[in-house]
Amino acid sequence: MVPAMIPDFSAAQFKTSTHTEDNGTCVEVAVVPGFFALRDTKNRAGGLVRVPARAFRSFLAGLR
Template sequence: MTDWSSVAFRKSSRSSTNGGECVEVAFRPGLVAVRDSKCPDRGLVELPASAWTAFLKSV
C-alpha cells in the first residue's frame, strides 16, 4: 500500500457542511485513494486511477 500521509485529500463537492456523508479523494500517478472525511484515521481504499475513472463514468 502507498504512503498517502504527504498527499492532500480533497473533500467531495457533494459533501454537506452539517456533518453528513463526506468523502475525500487524493491522487498520485496512476492511483486514487478514497476515505471518510469524518474518520480519516480508519483507513482508505486505494485503487488504480483507471478504476476511479470507470466509477465516475458510471455514476
C-alpha cells in the first residue's frame, strides 16, 4: 500500500473572495500543485480541509 500524500500548505497564500464582508464569516482558499485547501477566517489555526484539485473543481462546477 502506498502512503497518502499530504500536501504542504505552510507557505501557501490563502485568499478570500472579493465579496467577503468584514465580519470574518468566510472561508479562505489556497492552492498548491494538485490540491486546494480551505480554512475558517475566524479560526485560521483551527486546521485545513485539503481537497484534490480535480474534486474541488467538480464541486465548484456543481455550484454554478
